[in-house]
Amino acid sequence: MGATDIRFPRTDETMENRMADNPLQSPELSSLREGDVFEGYYVLREASLHTAVNGKNYIRMSIADASAGLGGNIWDASPELFQLCAPVSVVKLHATVDSYKGRLQLRVIRFRPAREGEFDIDSFLPKSPRDPGEMRAELRALADSVGDPDYAALLRAFFDDAGLLDRFMRAPAAREVHHAWVGGLAEHTLNVARLADGFAREAAVNRSLLIAGALLHDIGKTEELAMGLTIEYTDRGKLLGHLFLGAEMTGRRAAQVAGLPGEKLLLTQHLILSHHGRYEYGSPVLPKVPEAFALHHLDNLDAKVATANRLIGGIQDPEKRWTDFSRLMETALFRAATDGETANA
Numbered sequence: 001m002g003a004t005d006i007r008f009p010r011t012d013e014t015m016e017n018r019m020a021d022n023p024l025q026s027p028e029l030s031s032l033r034e035g036d037v038f039e040g041y042y043v044l045r046e047a048s049l050h051t052a053v054n055g056k057n058y059i060r061m062s063i064a065d066a067s068a069g070l071g072g073n074i075w076d077a078s079p080e081l082f083q084l085c086a087p088v089s090v091v092k093l094h095a096t097v098d099s100y101k102g103r104l105q106l107r108v109i110r111f112r113p114a115r116e117g118e119f120d121i122d123s124f125l126p127k128s129p130r131d132p133g134e135m136r137a138e139l140r141a142l143a144d145s146v147g148d149p150d151y152a153a154l155l156r157a158f159f160d161d162a163g164l165l166d167r168f169m170r171a172p173a174a175r176e177v178h179h180a181w182v183g184g185l186a187e188h189t190l191n192v193a194r195l196a197d198g199f200a201r202e203a204a205v206n207r208s209l210l211i212a213g214a215l216l217h218d219i220g221k222t223e224e225l226a227m228g229l230t231i232e233y234t235d236r237g238k239l240l241g242h243l244f245l246g247a248e249m250t251g252r253r254a255a256q257v258a259g260l261p262g263e264k265l266l267l268t269q270h271l272i273l274s275h276h277g278r279y280e281y282g283s284p285v286l287p288k289v290p291e292a293f294a295l296h297h298l299d300n301l302d303a304k305v306a307t308a309n310r311l312i313g314g315i316q317d318p319e320k321r322w323t324d325f326s327r328l329m330e331t332a333l334f335r336a337a338t339d340g341e342t343a344n345a
Contacts, residue, residue: 030067032097033316034104039094041119043229045069047085049077059085061108063093064230066126068314072106088229090114090124104316124229128183132169135186142193143215148208150257150264155212157253158219167222174221175231177328178306185221188302192217195298203294209264210291213271217295220246220272243282246272271295308333 026040042063052058052075059074059082072095074081085091093111097104128135143155159165173179173188193214200207223245224237236245247269254265270292276283277296287293311323312335323333 026065028067029063029065029070032070032104034097034099036097037095038097039092041090041092041114043124044085044087044089044091045230046087047082049079049082057082059108061085061106063091063106065124070104070106072108074108074111084111084113086113088232090119090229092118121229125227126181128179128181128187130183130187132183132186135183135190136165136169138190139186139215142190142197142211145197146208146211148206148264150260151208151212151268153257154250154254154260154265154268155215157256158216158249164222168219170227171222172225172227172231173218175225175233178303178310180231182227185218188306189215189218191302192295192299195302196294199294199298203290205290205294209267209271210294212268213275213291213295214298216246216250216268217272217275217299218242218246219249220244223249241282243273243276243284267291275299304329 026042027036027038029042032038042065044061045064046060046062048060050058050060056075057077057079059077060071061074062069062071064070090113091111092114093108095106095108095111098107099105139159143152143159146152146155159168169186170182171185172181173184179185179188193211196210196214197207199205200210220242224234224240224242226232226234226237240248250269250272251265254260254268267289270285270288274283274285274287274292275295277287277300279286287296307328311326311329312333315323315335321335323335325332
Protein backbone atom coordinates (compact mmCIF):
# COMPACT_ATOMS: atom_id res chain seq x y z
CA MET A 1 0.00 0.00 0.00
CA GLY A 2 1.51 3.34 -1.05
CA ALA A 3 1.94 6.50 0.98
CA THR A 4 -1.22 8.06 -0.39
CA ASP A 5 -3.22 5.01 0.60
CA ILE A 6 -1.71 4.98 4.09
CA ARG A 7 -2.73 8.56 4.66
CA PHE A 8 -6.23 8.47 3.24
CA PRO A 9 -7.57 5.62 1.09
CA ARG A 10 -9.03 6.77 -2.19
CA THR A 11 -12.44 5.58 -1.04
CA ASP A 12 -12.47 8.53 1.38
CA GLU A 13 -12.48 11.25 -1.27
CA THR A 14 -15.85 12.54 -0.05
CA MET A 15 -14.56 13.01 3.48
CA GLU A 16 -11.33 14.60 2.25
CA ASN A 17 -13.17 17.05 -0.01
CA ARG A 18 -15.59 17.97 2.76
CA MET A 19 -12.72 18.69 5.15
CA ALA A 20 -10.82 20.72 2.57
CA ASP A 21 -13.87 22.86 1.80
CA ASN A 22 -14.11 24.12 5.41
CA PRO A 23 -10.70 23.57 6.97
CA LEU A 24 -11.10 25.79 10.03
CA GLN A 25 -14.40 24.35 11.24
CA SER A 26 -12.88 21.41 13.10
CA PRO A 27 -14.93 20.64 16.23
CA GLU A 28 -13.29 21.84 19.44
CA LEU A 29 -11.84 18.95 21.42
CA SER A 30 -13.42 20.28 24.61
CA SER A 31 -16.88 19.86 23.03
CA LEU A 32 -16.47 16.18 22.17
CA ARG A 33 -18.38 13.47 24.05
CA GLU A 34 -18.25 9.70 24.10
CA GLY A 35 -19.67 8.24 20.89
CA ASP A 36 -18.92 11.29 18.75
CA VAL A 37 -17.43 10.76 15.29
CA PHE A 38 -15.55 13.75 13.95
CA GLU A 39 -12.90 14.95 11.53
CA GLY A 40 -10.70 18.00 11.40
CA TYR A 41 -7.29 19.60 11.84
CA TYR A 42 -5.34 19.37 15.10
CA VAL A 43 -1.84 19.71 16.49
CA LEU A 44 -0.09 16.37 16.92
CA ARG A 45 1.76 16.89 20.21
CA GLU A 46 3.20 13.42 20.77
CA ALA A 47 3.27 10.05 19.03
CA SER A 48 4.90 6.74 19.89
CA LEU A 49 4.82 3.25 18.37
CA HIS A 50 3.93 0.29 20.60
CA THR A 51 3.17 -3.42 20.34
CA ALA A 52 -0.11 -4.75 21.76
CA VAL A 53 -0.49 -8.08 23.57
CA ASN A 54 -1.75 -9.62 20.31
CA GLY A 55 1.55 -8.74 18.66
CA LYS A 56 0.12 -6.01 16.44
CA ASN A 57 1.52 -2.49 16.35
CA TYR A 58 -0.43 0.55 17.44
CA ILE A 59 0.35 4.26 17.64
CA ARG A 60 -0.36 6.17 20.82
CA MET A 61 -0.82 9.86 20.11
CA SER A 62 -1.85 13.10 21.75
CA ILE A 63 -3.54 15.92 19.86
CA ALA A 64 -4.57 19.42 20.88
CA ASP A 65 -6.37 22.52 19.74
CA ALA A 66 -7.04 25.87 21.39
CA SER A 67 -9.65 24.36 23.71
CA ALA A 68 -8.09 21.16 25.08
CA GLY A 69 -5.82 18.18 24.56
CA LEU A 70 -6.88 14.57 24.03
CA GLY A 71 -5.05 11.26 23.73
CA GLY A 72 -5.85 8.27 21.59
CA ASN A 73 -4.65 5.34 19.55
CA ILE A 74 -4.39 4.14 15.98
CA TRP A 75 -4.82 0.38 16.11
CA ASP A 76 -3.21 -2.09 13.70
CA ALA A 77 -0.76 0.59 12.64
CA SER A 78 2.25 -0.07 10.46
CA PRO A 79 5.75 1.35 10.97
CA GLU A 80 5.25 3.13 7.64
CA LEU A 81 2.24 4.93 9.05
CA PHE A 82 4.20 5.91 12.15
CA GLN A 83 6.75 7.60 9.90
CA LEU A 84 4.06 10.16 9.05
CA CYS A 85 3.82 11.22 12.71
CA ALA A 86 6.00 14.27 13.18
CA PRO A 87 5.40 16.03 16.49
CA VAL A 88 4.89 18.96 16.73
CA SER A 89 2.87 19.27 13.51
CA VAL A 90 -0.67 19.68 12.23
CA VAL A 91 -2.59 16.60 11.11
CA LYS A 92 -5.96 16.02 9.53
CA LEU A 93 -7.78 13.10 11.08
CA HIS A 94 -11.04 11.18 11.28
CA ALA A 95 -11.74 9.60 14.68
CA THR A 96 -14.33 8.35 17.13
CA VAL A 97 -14.49 9.22 20.82
CA ASP A 98 -14.36 6.31 23.28
CA SER A 99 -13.78 6.22 27.03
CA TYR A 100 -11.27 4.24 29.06
CA LYS A 101 -11.33 4.15 32.87
CA GLY A 102 -13.65 7.12 32.91
CA ARG A 103 -11.55 9.27 30.58
CA LEU A 104 -12.27 10.19 26.99
CA GLN A 105 -9.83 8.95 24.38
CA LEU A 106 -9.74 8.81 20.60
CA ARG A 107 -9.80 5.87 18.25
CA VAL A 108 -8.20 7.37 15.16
CA ILE A 109 -9.50 5.80 11.97
CA ARG A 110 -7.44 7.76 9.44
CA PHE A 111 -5.04 10.66 9.46
CA ARG A 112 -2.46 12.43 7.35
CA PRO A 113 -0.15 15.43 7.77
CA ALA A 114 -1.94 18.65 6.90
CA ARG A 115 -0.80 20.55 3.84
CA GLU A 116 0.40 24.13 3.78
CA GLY A 117 -2.51 26.54 3.46
CA GLU A 118 -5.07 24.15 4.94
CA PHE A 119 -4.93 25.64 8.45
CA ASP A 120 -4.32 28.83 10.41
CA ILE A 121 -1.62 28.44 13.08
CA ASP A 122 -3.27 30.98 15.41
CA SER A 123 -6.43 28.90 15.49
CA PHE A 124 -4.60 26.25 17.54
CA LEU A 125 -3.41 28.64 20.24
CA PRO A 126 -5.65 29.40 23.21
CA LYS A 127 -5.91 33.12 23.91
CA SER A 128 -6.59 35.26 26.94
CA PRO A 129 -10.23 36.29 27.25
CA ARG A 130 -9.03 39.80 28.03
CA ASP A 131 -8.60 42.43 25.33
CA PRO A 132 -4.88 42.92 24.53
CA GLY A 133 -5.29 46.69 24.14
CA GLU A 134 -6.95 47.01 27.54
CA MET A 135 -4.23 44.94 29.18
CA ARG A 136 -1.51 47.05 27.57
CA ALA A 137 -3.16 50.24 28.84
CA GLU A 138 -3.56 48.80 32.34
CA LEU A 139 0.07 47.72 32.40
CA ARG A 140 1.16 51.22 31.47
CA ALA A 141 -1.12 52.78 34.10
CA LEU A 142 0.23 50.56 36.87
CA ALA A 143 3.84 51.23 35.86
CA ASP A 144 3.16 54.97 35.73
CA SER A 145 1.58 54.85 39.20
CA VAL A 146 4.88 53.88 40.84
CA GLY A 147 5.90 56.89 42.90
CA ASP A 148 9.54 56.10 43.51
CA PRO A 149 11.46 57.59 40.53
CA ASP A 150 14.10 54.85 40.55
CA TYR A 151 11.64 51.93 40.41
CA ALA A 152 9.57 53.87 37.85
CA ALA A 153 12.65 54.36 35.66
CA LEU A 154 13.49 50.64 35.90
CA LEU A 155 9.99 49.74 34.73
CA ARG A 156 10.28 52.17 31.82
CA ALA A 157 13.54 50.49 30.82
CA PHE A 158 11.48 47.34 30.28
CA PHE A 159 8.13 48.47 28.98
CA ASP A 160 9.28 51.37 26.79
CA ASP A 161 11.06 48.73 24.69
CA ALA A 162 8.44 48.04 22.00
CA GLY A 163 9.93 44.68 21.04
CA LEU A 164 10.04 43.38 24.61
CA LEU A 165 6.55 44.73 25.31
CA ASP A 166 5.16 42.89 22.27
CA ARG A 167 6.77 39.64 23.44
CA PHE A 168 5.45 40.21 26.95
CA MET A 169 1.88 40.81 25.75
CA ARG A 170 1.89 37.65 23.62
CA ALA A 171 3.71 35.29 26.00
CA PRO A 172 1.97 32.60 28.07
CA ALA A 173 2.45 32.44 31.84
CA ALA A 174 3.07 28.69 31.83
CA ARG A 175 3.26 25.67 29.52
CA GLU A 176 0.27 23.86 31.02
CA VAL A 177 -0.63 24.82 34.58
CA HIS A 178 -2.11 28.34 34.75
CA HIS A 179 -2.65 31.10 32.19
CA ALA A 180 -1.16 28.81 29.53
CA TRP A 181 -2.33 30.81 26.54
CA VAL A 182 -1.43 33.75 24.32
CA GLY A 183 -1.56 36.82 26.57
CA GLY A 184 -1.48 34.69 29.70
CA LEU A 185 1.66 36.31 31.07
CA ALA A 186 0.19 39.81 30.84
CA GLU A 187 -3.12 38.61 32.32
CA HIS A 188 -1.44 36.88 35.28
CA THR A 189 0.99 39.75 35.86
CA LEU A 190 -1.81 42.31 35.93
CA ASN A 191 -3.83 40.16 38.33
CA VAL A 192 -0.88 39.98 40.72
CA ALA A 193 -0.12 43.69 40.36
CA ARG A 194 -3.74 44.65 41.09
CA LEU A 195 -3.70 42.44 44.18
CA ALA A 196 -0.40 44.04 45.20
CA ASP A 197 -1.85 47.51 44.71
CA GLY A 198 -4.80 46.74 46.97
CA PHE A 199 -2.61 45.07 49.58
CA ALA A 200 -0.16 47.99 49.63
CA ARG A 201 -2.99 50.36 50.52
CA GLU A 202 -3.72 48.38 53.69
CA ALA A 203 -0.30 47.07 54.78
CA ALA A 204 3.03 48.49 55.88
CA VAL A 205 4.99 47.74 52.71
CA ASN A 206 6.87 49.78 50.12
CA ARG A 207 4.27 50.09 47.38
CA SER A 208 6.75 51.09 44.68
CA LEU A 209 8.95 48.07 45.33
CA LEU A 210 5.98 45.71 45.55
CA ILE A 211 4.37 46.96 42.32
CA ALA A 212 7.73 46.84 40.51
CA GLY A 213 8.27 43.30 41.75
CA ALA A 214 4.74 42.28 40.74
CA LEU A 215 5.15 43.64 37.21
CA LEU A 216 8.57 42.04 36.76
CA HIS A 217 8.28 38.82 38.77
CA ASP A 218 7.67 36.61 35.70
CA ILE A 219 9.43 38.74 33.08
CA GLY A 220 11.87 35.87 32.54
CA LYS A 221 9.08 33.87 30.94
CA THR A 222 9.49 36.00 27.82
CA GLU A 223 12.76 34.08 27.38
CA GLU A 224 11.79 30.81 29.08
CA LEU A 225 8.80 29.95 26.89
CA ALA A 226 8.30 29.97 23.13
CA MET A 227 5.03 29.98 21.19
CA GLY A 228 4.70 27.91 18.04
CA LEU A 229 1.97 25.38 17.42
CA THR A 230 2.26 24.65 21.14
CA ILE A 231 3.90 26.23 24.16
CA GLU A 232 7.39 24.84 24.66
CA TYR A 233 10.43 25.61 26.80
CA THR A 234 13.46 27.22 25.19
CA ASP A 235 16.91 25.83 25.85
CA ARG A 236 17.65 28.76 28.17
CA GLY A 237 14.34 28.17 29.89
CA LYS A 238 15.13 24.52 30.54
CA LEU A 239 18.69 25.18 31.68
CA LEU A 240 18.20 28.35 33.73
CA GLY A 241 14.51 28.85 34.52
CA HIS A 242 12.50 32.05 34.53
CA LEU A 243 13.52 33.23 38.01
CA PHE A 244 17.20 33.40 37.08
CA LEU A 245 16.38 34.76 33.62
CA GLY A 246 14.19 37.48 35.14
CA ALA A 247 16.88 38.55 37.62
CA GLU A 248 19.45 38.56 34.80
CA MET A 249 17.19 40.66 32.56
CA THR A 250 16.62 43.10 35.42
CA GLY A 251 20.36 43.51 35.87
CA ARG A 252 20.79 44.27 32.18
CA ARG A 253 17.94 46.79 32.12
CA ALA A 254 19.17 48.43 35.32
CA ALA A 255 22.39 49.30 33.51
CA GLN A 256 20.29 51.62 31.32
CA VAL A 257 18.96 53.57 34.32
CA ALA A 258 21.36 56.33 35.30
CA GLY A 259 21.94 56.58 39.03
CA LEU A 260 19.80 53.59 40.02
CA PRO A 261 20.83 52.77 43.62
CA GLY A 262 22.38 49.33 43.89
CA GLU A 263 20.15 48.37 46.82
CA LYS A 264 16.98 49.01 44.83
CA LEU A 265 18.21 46.76 42.04
CA LEU A 266 19.15 44.16 44.63
CA LEU A 267 15.70 44.28 46.23
CA THR A 268 13.94 43.98 42.87
CA GLN A 269 16.05 40.97 41.94
CA HIS A 270 15.37 39.48 45.38
CA LEU A 271 11.61 39.70 44.83
CA ILE A 272 12.00 37.96 41.46
CA LEU A 273 14.24 35.20 42.78
CA SER A 274 12.20 34.52 45.93
CA HIS A 275 8.65 34.76 44.62
CA HIS A 276 8.10 30.99 44.54
CA GLY A 277 8.54 31.17 48.29
CA ARG A 278 10.26 27.86 49.03
CA TYR A 279 13.37 26.04 47.88
CA GLU A 280 11.35 22.99 46.80
CA TYR A 281 9.20 25.23 44.60
CA GLY A 282 12.22 26.52 42.72
CA SER A 283 13.21 29.67 44.59
CA PRO A 284 16.99 29.82 45.08
CA VAL A 285 16.42 32.13 48.08
CA LEU A 286 13.57 32.53 50.55
CA PRO A 287 11.68 35.82 50.96
CA LYS A 288 13.63 38.11 53.29
CA VAL A 289 11.73 41.42 53.14
CA PRO A 290 8.01 42.08 53.71
CA GLU A 291 7.40 42.89 50.03
CA ALA A 292 8.86 39.53 49.00
CA PHE A 293 6.54 37.65 51.36
CA ALA A 294 3.59 39.61 50.00
CA LEU A 295 4.54 38.98 46.36
CA HIS A 296 4.98 35.25 46.94
CA HIS A 297 1.51 34.83 48.45
CA LEU A 298 -0.24 37.11 45.94
CA ASP A 299 1.39 35.31 43.01
CA ASN A 300 0.48 31.94 44.49
CA LEU A 301 -3.10 33.09 45.11
CA ASP A 302 -3.72 34.06 41.49
CA ALA A 303 -1.99 30.95 40.13
CA LYS A 304 -3.89 28.58 42.44
CA VAL A 305 -7.30 30.12 41.72
CA ALA A 306 -6.64 30.00 37.97
CA THR A 307 -5.53 26.37 38.24
CA ALA A 308 -8.59 25.43 40.30
CA ASN A 309 -10.90 27.05 37.75
CA ARG A 310 -9.12 25.22 34.91
CA LEU A 311 -9.49 21.84 36.62
CA ILE A 312 -13.13 22.41 37.52
CA GLY A 313 -13.86 23.73 34.04
CA GLY A 314 -12.37 20.54 32.61
CA ILE A 315 -15.09 18.35 34.13
CA GLN A 316 -16.88 16.92 31.10
CA ASP A 317 -19.70 15.00 32.74
CA PRO A 318 -22.48 17.49 33.62
CA GLU A 319 -23.52 15.24 36.52
CA LYS A 320 -20.04 15.06 38.00
CA ARG A 321 -19.39 17.42 40.93
CA TRP A 322 -15.77 16.56 41.77
CA THR A 323 -12.54 16.63 39.81
CA ASP A 324 -10.08 13.78 39.97
CA PHE A 325 -7.41 14.11 42.64
CA SER A 326 -4.88 16.76 41.63
CA ARG A 327 -1.32 16.24 42.78
CA LEU A 328 -0.64 19.92 42.12
CA MET A 329 -3.52 21.07 44.32
CA GLU A 330 -3.12 18.12 46.72
CA THR A 331 -6.86 17.47 46.70
CA ALA A 332 -9.90 16.88 44.53
CA LEU A 333 -11.93 20.01 43.80
CA PHE A 334 -15.68 20.51 44.13
CA ARG A 335 -17.75 22.09 41.38
CA ALA A 336 -20.35 24.14 43.21
CA ALA A 337 -23.59 25.29 41.66
CA THR A 338 -23.21 28.84 40.38
CA ASP A 339 -25.65 31.71 40.24
CA GLY A 340 -23.93 33.57 37.44
CA GLU A 341 -21.77 35.78 39.68
CA THR A 342 -18.43 34.07 38.95
CA ALA A 343 -16.20 36.38 36.91
CA ASN A 344 -14.98 35.05 33.55
CA ALA A 345 -17.12 31.92 33.92
